[in-house]
Amino acid sequence: MKESFSSDSPPAPAALAAKVRTLAPSMTRSMQLVAEAVAGDPAGCAALTVTGLAELTGTSEATVVRTARLLGYPGYRDLRLALAGLAAHQESGRAPAVTADIAVDDPIADVVAKLAYDEQQTLADTAAGLDTLQLGAAVAAAATARRIDVYGVGASSLVGQDLAQKLLRIGLIAHAHMDPHLAVTNAVQLRSGDMAIAITHSGSTGDVIEPLRAAFERGATTVAITGRPDGPVSQYADHVLTTSTARESELRPAAMSSRTSQLLVVDCLFIGVAQRTYETAAPALSASYEALAHRHTPRTR
Amino acid sequence: MKESFSSDSPPAPAALAAKVRTLAPSMTRSMQLVAEAVAGDPAGCAALTVTGLAELTGTSEATVVRTARLLGYPGYRDLRLALAGLAAHQESGRAPAVTADIAVDDPIADVVAKLAYDEQQTLADTAAGLDTLQLGAAVAAAATARRIDVYGVGASSLVGQDLAQKLLRIGLIAHAHMDPHLAVTNAVQLRSGDMAIAITHSGSTGDVIEPLRAAFERGATTVAITGRPDGPVSQYADHVLTTSTARESELRPAAMSSRTSQLLVVDCLFIGVAQRTYETAAPALSASYEALAHRHTPRTR
DNA sequence: CCCCGAGCCGAAAATATCTTTCAGAGGTGA
DNA sequence: TCACCTCTGAAAGATATTTTCGGCTCGGGG
Numbered sequence: 001m002k003e004s005f006s007s008d009s010p011p012a013p014a015a016l017a018a019k020v021r022t023l024a025p026s027m028t029r030s031m032q033l034v035a036e037a038v039a040g041d042p043a044g045c046a047a048l049t050v051t052g053l054a055e056l057t058g059t060s061e062a063t064v065v066r067t068a069r070l071l072g073y074p075g076y077r078d079l080r081l082a083l084a085g086l087a088a089h090q091e092s093g094r095a096p097a098v099t100a101d102i103a104v105d106d107p108i109a110d111v112v113a114k115l116a117y118d119e120q121q122t123l124a125d126t127a128a129g130l131d132t133l134q135l136g137a138a139v140a141a142a143a144t145a146r147r148i149d150v151y152g153v154g155a156s157s158l159v160g161q162d163l164a165q166k167l168l169r170i171g172l173i174a175h176a177h178m179d180p181h182l183a184v185t186n187a188v189q190l191r192s193g194d195m196a197i198a199i200t201h202s203g204s205t206g207d208v209i210e211p212l213r214a215a216f217e218r219g220a221t222t223v224a225i226t227g228r229p230d231g232p233v234s235q236y237a238d239h240v241l242t243t244s245t246a247r248e249s250e251l252r253p254a255a256m257s258s259r260t261s262q263l264l265v266v267d268c269l270f271i272g273v274a275q276r277t278y279e280t281a282a283p284a285l286s287a288s289y290e291a292l293a294h295r296h297t298p299r300t301r
Numbered sequence: 302m303k304e305s306f307s308s309d310s311p312p313a314p315a316a317l318a319a320k321v322r323t324l325a326p327s328m329t330r331s332m333q334l335v336a337e338a339v340a341g342d343p344a345g346c347a348a349l350t351v352t353g354l355a356e357l358t359g360t361s362e363a364t365v366v367r368t369a370r371l372l373g374y375p376g377y378r379d380l381r382l383a384l385a386g387l388a389a390h391q392e393s394g395r396a397p398a399v400t401a402d403i404a405v406d407d408p409i410a411d412v413v414a415k416l417a418y419d420e421q422q423t424l425a426d427t428a429a430g431l432d433t434l435q436l437g438a439a440v441a442a443a444a445t446a447r448r449i450d451v452y453g454v455g456a457s458s459l460v461g462q463d464l465a466q467k468l469l470r471i472g473l474i475a476h477a478h479m480d481p482h483l484a485v486t487n488a489v490q491l492r493s494g495d496m497a498i499a500i501t502h503s504g505s506t507g508d509v510i511e512p513l514r515a516a517f518e519r520g521a522t523t524v525a526i527t528g529r530p531d532g533p534v535s536q537y538a539d540h541v542l543t544t545s546t547a548r549e550s551e552l553r554p555a556a557m558s559s560r561t562s563q564l565l566v567v568d569c570l571f572i573g574v575a576q577r578t579y580e581t582a583a584p585a586l587s588a589s590y591e592a593l594a595h596r597h598t599p600r601t602r
Numbered sequence: 603c604c605c606c607g608a609g610c611c612g613a614a615a616a617t618a619t620c621t622t623t624c625a626g627a628g629g630t631g632a
Numbered sequence: 633t634c635a636c637c638t639c640t641g642a643a644a645g646a647t648a649t650t651t652t653c654g655g656c657t658c659g660g661g662g
Contacts (some may be wrong), residue, residue, distance in 0.1 A: 088386030
């Protein structure tokens, strides 16, 4: 088999440094200068025009073009494009260094990157750890429930409100209780065919367990969304949906990642219910959308 | 001191598809054609000259250049370079391909996987599209503000509450207003040294714009967290933080992914402020943690 | 020591590509 | 209906890239 030695025609995408080494001996002095610059700093060179690169290397435009040709590209333009690709490549290569904790003196850009990464991780963990059988059972119960009560306090209260808000939008009767006393008062009204959902990261929040217990004892279907499936709350839950517990740091309290995790679970629950009640959910969704339309002023552009 | 970093972002590195989605609504018809082509086939477009892309999309060179500008590049040449980089990127990380929409008859396990994937994507897009200069400015203002008012209605209201709750925890005076009338009533009390934050995905929610406007006109520092940085709300915002706009489907309303995006932005803001006020934030955090401890009953087992 | 040829190199012309300008098309509100 | 305003593409103008072409250096004879 023939070895196409010097002038490989296919525009090499990645292994450019190697190509430079291979071809260097067959290059003239000025060409080597150019090739070296290109191999040494692809990103930097990608930002330069022919003229710029010629000046940088102390040569002429013609030489730059000749070098590009020797490297297998039709012209400098194409070499430059390949360079940009290469730069992007090795840019991504050094990305995963963001795993460290967020520090007090991190620049704001790092904070964004780390936070996004952490939350992505939390989502992946949650999805992996979610018991789809339990979820399916919870969905089935919610889709047919006469009414749905949601309990949550503190940060979890917002998640509960989110869930109730969405369920209302697809025509279900759902209510998020924020006041523990009122929650218990309401819970004792529930009976078989009703549903109660408790949200607590710790799994041991008394204010949330009490109403769930009341609902459980009166025969309602109960669900617990918690990061501690072995906690007290599970005693009174027919179905337990587990949220993930991410490492926390001084600057990043547990509430933050648990919220992300809880929201994913709640979203899954919601979509599941929406699927099951599609006939009524779809029109209800668009109806609520249209009812809000007039609240938006026309764009200014 | 005013720097010229007003609202345009640095030449976007990667998340181009996200940027296209964010900016698409503010684009003219022909520009959308170009943007679509670019987002749909970065590699293919990178191989084309201005004229080529103009012909492919059935528009003119001028339109192509205009689109490139809108996307944040100095001209088409630079867009093309970025495109080449993007192409190289997705060349390596060959598609995970869970990208399909959630269907009515998807099994529950698929729903979980798709939802988790979509939200991860949303997080990545948001992080990539967030202007850290604007964020830094917002953080600086928040850290020194006398009081902070947050406006949001509907789904955004929960995000607002989340932000206010967290800021309170580190000792800042923050309040989330849910009632539009009360919000305006309160906003007119603000003055220089105070801060107002409006959260609206559409960027055109009157109930949120009005209080922000009142605050803006009275000299408070104003921030808008929106998916439409070109929307009316930005008129009255000193700093605009852009959230990402994910594709939505019938079963997955925009509110869902916009919430994920908004929460990330809000978290970044919070952490930023916590860094800046570390001396007081750290003790405040642990104090609020301890105050809640007695609310948790001991775990079983 | 001088002359000659071969190939390398860069200045500048020629070409391709990108950017800007400008005037007409098409739509919108009064 | 008319005035106005924005979008759009054709063509002029500006840059960047490629090609041409002649000078240059270097090494080997005469």
